[in-house]
Amino acid sequence: MSQCSSGQKQEVNSSVTSSQQVASINPAILDLALMAPSTTLTKIPSLQIQRQQRRLLQPLHSPKHKRVREAGRRASDETLAVHAGEKFIDGAAALGTDSIATPVVSSTTHWFKNSEDLIAFKEGRRQSFEYGRYGNPTVKVLEDKISAVERAEATLVTSSIMNAIVATLLALVPPGGHIVATTECYSEARAFIRDRMGKMGIRSTFIDIDEDMESSLKDVLHQNDDVTLFYADSPTNPMLKCLNIGQIADVCHQKGVLLCIDSTLASPINQKPLTLGDDLVLHSATKYMAGHHDVITGCVSTFEVLISKVRAWHNDLGGAISPNAAYMIIRSLNKIALRVEASNCTALLMARLLEALPKIGRVHYPGLESSPWHNVANTQLAGYGGVFSFEVKADLHGTMMFIDALEIPFIARSLGGCESLVQQPAVMSFSGHTDAEKANNGIRDNFVRFSFGIENFEDLRDDILQTLDRI
Numbered sequence: 001m002s003q004c005s006s007g008q009k010q011e012v013n014s015s016v017t018s019s020q021q022v023a024s025i026n027p028a029i030l031d032l033a034l035m036a037p038s039t040t041l042t043k044i045p046s047l048q049i050q051r052q053q054r055r056l057l058q059p060l061h062s063p064k065h066k067r068v069r070e071a072g073r074r075a076s077d078e079t080l081a082v083h084a085g086e087k088f089i090d091g092a093a094a095l096g097t098d099s100i101a102t103p104v105v106s107s108t109t110h111w112f113k114n115s116e117d118l119i120a121f122k123e124g125r126r127q128s129f130e131y132g133r134y135g136n137p138t139v140k141v142l143e144d145k146i147s148a149v150e151r152a153e154a155t156l157v158t159s160s161i162m163n164a165i166v167a168t169l170l171a172l173v174p175p176g177g178h179i180v181a182t183t184e185c186y187s188e189a190r191a192f193i194r195d196r197m198g199k200m201g202i203r204s205t206f207i208d209i210d211e212d213m214e215s216s217l218k219d220v221l222h223q224n225d226d227v228t229l230f231y232a233d234s235p236t237n238p239m240l241k242c243l244n245i246g247q248i249a250d251v252c253h254q255k256g257v258l259l260c261i262d263s264t265l266a267s268p269i270n271q272k273p274l275t276l277g278d279d280l281v282l283h284s285a286t287k288y289m290a291g292h293h294d295v296i297t298g299c300v301s302t303f304e305v306l307i308s309k310v311r312a313w314h315n316d317l318g319g320a321i322s323p324n325a326a327y328m329i330i331r332s333l334n335k336i337a338l339r340v341e342a343s344n345c346t347a348l349l350m351a352r353l354l355e356a357l358p359k360i361g362r363v364h365y366p367g368l369e370s371s372p373w374h375n376v377a378n379t380q381l382a383g384y385g386g387v388f389s390f391e392v393k394a395d396l397h398g399t400m401m402f403i404d405a406l407e408i409p410f411i412a413r414s415l416g417g418c419e420s421l422v423q424q425p426a427v428m429s430f431s432g433h434t435d436a437e438k439a440n441n442g443i444r445d446n447f448v449r450f451s452f453g454i455e456n457f458e459d460l461r462d463d464i465l466q467t468l469d470r471i
Contacts, residue, residue, distance in 0.1 A: 077149055077269055078337040084148030085141040085330075102141050104327045108132040134315055138323040142330050143299075146289070149268045149333070151275050152301035156311055157326065161264070161284035161298030163319030165189045168280060168300050169197065169231070171309040172258060178203045178226040180217065182243075183440070184236040186262060193231070209241045211372075214251060221255045233262040234273070235373075237415075238389045238425060238449045239442050240265070240364045242373040245380055249277030258306075264288075267416070269340040270383040280306060287416030288386075291332040291339055295325050339418065339454055343386025346452040346460060351388050353461065359468050361391035361446070387415050389449040396445035398471050399424055403448065405467040408460055415451035420460060422450050 075083075086102055110129045112118040120126040129135045143155040158164040169192070173179045181193055183206045193204045205224070207216045209232070221227055230252050234243040245261060252259045260280040261273040267288035273281045280302040283289060290297060300310055314320075351365040363370075366377035367384030377384060392399045403411060409420035413429060423429065425443045452460065 080148045081145070081336050082334050085144035102138060102327060102330050104323050105137040106323050132323075133318060133320045136320075136323050136326070138330075139321060139326040142326045142333070145330065145333055146268070146285075146299055147301055149336075150281060150301040151272050152281070153303045154307040155299055155301040156307055156314060157285065157297060157299045157321050157329075158314060159298070159319040159321050160296050161186075161262075161282065161286065162188055162192070163314070163317060164282055164298035164300045165262075166192060167310050167313040167317055167319065168260060168282065169193065169229070171313045172229050172260075172280075172306070173197065173202055174228065176201045176226075177228050178205070178224055179229050179231060180205045180207065180220055180227055180257075181231040182207060182209050182213075182233065182236070184209050184239065184241060185231060185233045186237070189231070189262070209236065209243060213243070214247055217248065217251050221251065221257060225255075227255070227257050229258045229260055231260045231262075233265070234271075235265045235366060235377075235385065235387075237265055237387070238364070238429075238447075240366050240371070240373065240385075240388060242366050242376045242381070244376050245273050245276040245278055249279075253277070265385055265387055265415070266381060267336065267340050267385070269337050270344070270381050270385055274301065276380055279303070285329060287414065288336060288340060289333055289416075290329050291336060291417055292328075293414060293417040293419065295328050295332075297321050297325060297329060340383065340386070342454040343416075343452045344383035346455075346457045347386045347388055347450075348384055349457055350450070350452065350461065350464070351390075354390055354464070357468065359393050359471065361393055363390040364388060386452040387450065389447060391444060392446045392448060392468075392471070394446050394471055396426060399446045399448060400427065402467055402471050405470055406463055407467075408455060408463045409450070417451075418453045420451060420453040420455055422448065424448055 109131050112121065112128075117126065121128045121130065129137060129140075139157055143157050146157070147153065147155040156164070156167075158167065165186070169179065179193060179197065179202060181190065181204065183190075190206070194206075197204060203224075203226075205220050205227075207213060207220060217230065230248070232243055232248070234245060235241060243261070245259075249259050258279045259277070260282065261278045262282040262284075263271050263273050264282070264284045264287050268281075268283070269288070280300055282300050283298065285297040285299045286295060289299070300307070302310075347365065348367045351363050351368055354360045355363045355368060355370065365371060365384060365388035366373045366381065367388075368374060371377070392402050394402065403422055403424055406422060409422040411423060411428075412421045413423060414421060425447055426445045
């Protein structure tokens, strides 16, 4: 038993009956399912779920959901991460191989036996591929694997998280529409929403994640009946704030608004937003999924009816991931549960240690009882993640001395890899920002963010303690 097992929580139970799944579905998704492909996306009033609509949202035991069951129960994340998309479902069949290792299909185009074969593919009667920008057998295995771990109906893997975000927002927020987002969402996504979408005539409203957030969101949705989507990160970076996804989903769905959560900092091992009522979940798959700081990629997981909308924009934007990159992520996903467990454990123990040290100020980590987000985290996270931030009791240069003296972690951006990373946002991710912008994001000169990898906890602990002794 690992030394932090007692501090780890059991995985959130994500088993849902098919009737519960359908009953809790956002009416906006049902509306989309009934719309013709050419219909302009607008907000439609909530509809009573009818029998014919239920058929559009397949029950959890249907092949369309690609769920994996063993002896009548859902397979674990550890097993799904290894076998989903390959042995458990039709990925291997699509690749036409009995190889244990997923082959890398590098062809940019695929041929058909004859015209009838082509027509069958076009009509959806035959599963195949046509051109690399629209789909690839190796990438399909990766998408099916992510869908299984996320408990999603479908996944689209893209060339970066920004490609996934841009394709999703453009697909689901119409020109002249209105989007609501949190002030703590990914900074580049926030800039795209505010600046780029604003030029398309799309209005945006930003709200803070605080104790009054649910009330603020209700007010915005009540005053604006043109909102189609609410976008947020949970947990946030670098303050590790956590939304109550279930409650926020209820608020959104009552107004027919889609909820989109960027769950990058949690990883699909620690959090499954779709099981909590979320409609779409985004990841910078560069982080925990790829896990080795060597692949840039992103993904969005949701229902088939929404993925089809996003995929159309993705195809136009040209954000296809290469088959070789997809293979590297497949290899990494096999071990994601082990890597995330290790980083969860190290971060939790280290946060508890640093919180008690006199040279450390506030520690921001939802696994600590002192965190204002601890209760929410306990209800929806299976683990608290491998990232936390804290304040050193020093000035800008004293904090720089602390970081420079560390021997194990790299001074670098990003997170979720095997190697531990550390950064001082005031001189890295927020370099060039005004003091007001830093203050609005809680960034002080002595603020430090750690992303823990899979190194030995005692080695990392000794490194941090000996470094603190020098300042």
